Amino acid sequence: xxxxxxxxxxxxxxxxADDRIRLAGLGRKEIAAHxxxxxxxxxxEPKKVRMxxxxxxxxxxxxxxxxxxxxxxxAKPLREKLAQHFTLARPExxxxxxxxxxxxxxxxxxAPGIEVESxxxxxxxxxxALCVSSQVGCTLxxxxxxxxxxxxxxxxxxxxxxxxxxxxxxxxxxxxxTQENRRLTNIVFMGMGxxxxxxxxxxxxxxxxxxxxxxxxxxxxxxxxxxxxxxxIGPMGERTKAMLAxxxxxxxDDLRTxxxxxxxxxxxxxxxxxxxxxPGLNNSRRITFEYVMLxxxxxxxxxxxxxxxxxxxxxxxxxxxxxxxxxxxxxVCSDWETIETFADMVNAAGYASPIRTxxxxxxxAACGQLKSESEKxxxxxxxxxxxxxxxxxxxxx
Ligand code: SAH
Ligand code: SF4
Numbered sequence: 045x046x047x048x049x050x051x052x053x054x055x056x057x058x059x060x061a062d063d064r065i066r067l068a069g070l071g072r073k074e075i076a077a078h079x080x081x082x083x084x085x086x087x088x089e090p091k092k093v094r095m096x097x098x099x100x101x102x103x104x105x106x107x108x109x110x111x112x113x114x115x116x117x118x119a120k121p122l123r124e125k126l127a128q129h130f131t132l133a134r135p136e137x138x139x140x141x142x143x144x145x146x147x148x149x150x151x152x153x154x155a156p157g158i159e160v161e162s163x164x165x166x167x168x169x170x171x172x173a174l175c176v177s178s179q180v181g182c183t184l185x186x187x188x189x190x191x192x193x194x195x196x197x198x199x200x201x202x203x204x205x206x207x208x209x210x211x212x213x214x215x216x217x218x219x220x221x222t223q224e225n226r227r228l229t230n231i232v233f234m235g236m237g238x239x240x241x242x243x244x245x246x247x248x249x250x251x252x253x254x255x256x257x258x259x260x261x262x263x264x265x266x267x268x269x270x271x272x273x274x275x276x277i278g279p280m281g282e283r284t285k286a287m288l289a290x291x292x293x294x295x296x297d298d299l300r301t302x303x304x305x306x307x308x309x310x311x312x313x314x315x316x317x318x319x320x321x322x323p324g325l326n327n328s329r330r331i332t333f334e335y336v337m338l339x340x341x342x343x344x345x346x347x348x349x350x351x352x353x354x355x356x357x358x359x360x361x362x363x364x365x366x367x368x369x370x371x372x373x374x375x376v377c378s379d380w381e382t383i384e385t386f387a388d389m390v391n392a393a394g395y396a397s398p399i400r401t402x403x404x405x406x407x408x409a410a411c412g413q414l415k416s417e418s419e420k421x422x423x424x425x426x427x428x429x430x431x432x433x434x435x436x437x438x439x440x441x
Pocket of ligand 1: 186188190233234239269290292334336365367368369370
């Protein structure tokens with residue numbers, strides 16, 4: 045794997061501290077509520093709030109504007125008033141890394157101490173997918189996952205989820221939405237955190253991301269991945285109409301409980317039933333089962349047979365993920381031959397079973413590597429800077 049970084053920059057100027065309300069990332073209802081709350085000062089008649097909301101929404105999400113003055117169908121005096129109260133600025137991008145394979149990782153500071161990562165992966169589904177985070181940290185402790193070693197800081201808001209998409213669109217230069225040959229076409233909730241422990245924000249964020257007058261990403265191009273929060277799977281499907289991915293990783297309860305403690309609470313029988321009941325499931329809307337290949341743990345032909353049996357009758361495809369190592373883990377990635385044998389068996393049973401090429405490993409952007417590695421990277425950058433300045437490095441990052 046090449047380790048050369050093409051670029052390590054944080055070239056987006058920090059947004060100065062600002063008391064204004066950030067409208068970028070908000071949904072229609074929230075924008076309307078803000079306009080209504082200030083209607084006396086803005087001098088927007090109540091019956092015009094909806095129309096103004098529609099205009100602003102379109103400018104933010106179709107054109108990606110960040111300046112009020114760009115909104116040419118809104119008269120100048122109102123634009124000036126809006127600019128006094130509201131900002132369209134993005135949060136600060138603390139770090140933006142581009143891998144030799146084209147993967148882009150953004151470390152975004154949503155608020156003091158609230159930093160999240162999102163990763164743009166080119167060449168997925170013919171175009172490209174943005175992997176977004178739903179929480180800072182995770183309450184779950186899957187023991188092969190680096191994010192799982194970090195406590196939950198907090199859930200992200202719907203706005204903070206949508207902002208990850210806006211930032212990637214900005215960076216890829218893909219405004220307006222009508223632009224042809226966009227690369228950011230798909231969204232996967234496979235970044236930090238468990239999206240099904242933050243279903244309200246995830247659901248609301250989809251309403252904005254999928255809105256046809258805005259970002260316009262189809263619901264079937266959005267995949268929500270869960271470690272198996274069974275009671276939330278059906279309601280999430282009803283609410284979002286998104287595609288479902290299950291982090292399965294083991295096809296028997298003993299092993300799964302050992303590597304994913306959530307399996308104790310929601311064992312495989314319940315999880316598979318929730319999958320069978322997933323709204324809209326059919327052969328063109330299959331569930332993706334993610335299966336991380338851990339050497340000597342879950343990768344033998346016996347395990348492949350268990351998996352095939354478990355999936356029987358479910359429209360499914362299996363994503364085999366080579367384990368991405370991180371400092372301190374005892375797990376090792378399965379040998380390539382072992383992975384191929386496993387894939388061949390699952391494939392022969394009638395399930396597509398692509399082996400996911402690790403992307404962005406050189407920038408710590410691969411599955412399960414998010415957040416802590418970037419903290420480490422930033423710590424080393426800090427140390428270098430401190431050495432250059434002759435000052436002691438703070439080591440809290
Ligand atoms: N919490 C959700 C969303 C995160 S998705 C979930 O678990 O589904 C991130 C995916 O990467 C999950 O399938 C996760 O199990 C997998 N993963 C975690 N650590 C990994 C690692 N070190 N190597 C490869 N895949 C990993
Ligand atoms: Fe959390 Fe998913 Fe990692 Fe498990 S795999 S610790 S649920 S982020």
